[in-house]
Amino acid sequence: MGLLLDSNDSSRYHASVIRRADTRDAAGIARVINAAFEVEREFRQGERTSGAEIEKLLERDVFFVAEEGGRLIGAVHTSVDGATGYFGMLAVDPALQRGGVGRALLSAAEEHCRKSGCAKMTMSTGEDRTELIPYYRRLGYRVTAIEPSTSAAFKRPIRIVRMAKDL
DSSP, X not given: OOOOOOTTOTTSOOOEEEEEOXXXXXXXXXXXXXXXXXXXXXXXXXXXXXXXXXXXXXXXXXEEEEEETTEEEEEEEEEEETTEEEEEEEEEOGGGTTSSHHHHHHHXXXXXXXXXXXXXXXXXXXTTOTTHHHHHHHTTOEEEEEEEOOOTTBSSOOEEEEEEEEO
16 A cells, blocks of 8 residues: 655645455446546447456456545556566546556556566557557556557557566
């Protein structure tokens, strides 16, 4: 668990707790992810996820959530496969983005993977999310592949950018 300070606005103090999620959080996780991924409506069909999908992922993987005043404001999905960790669906309530919550969630995911024996962390994003590639580069991730998506979730062909970072 950790405490965060909103570095973008010193007149407002945001105390956020980062913790491991459980199945009771599934609906709230889906809500915050879908709100944050609303920007993908142009090329994604339907919602990004559902409470049922989150519950299924929680059976084998880990989600970390950020809470502020008892309200879930962010989430990240994390999985471990041998020496490789993965994070996805990193999401922060759109009204609270750019305040450090996403970085804190990503740090929790990376630390979880490091403690699980991972030497590398991976992730992927759509090439159309042009704002995300420089963001992840600043956090130490590098592009490892760009390939066409085979997912039926997209309305049109898109390319997936795969990135990795040594832990």
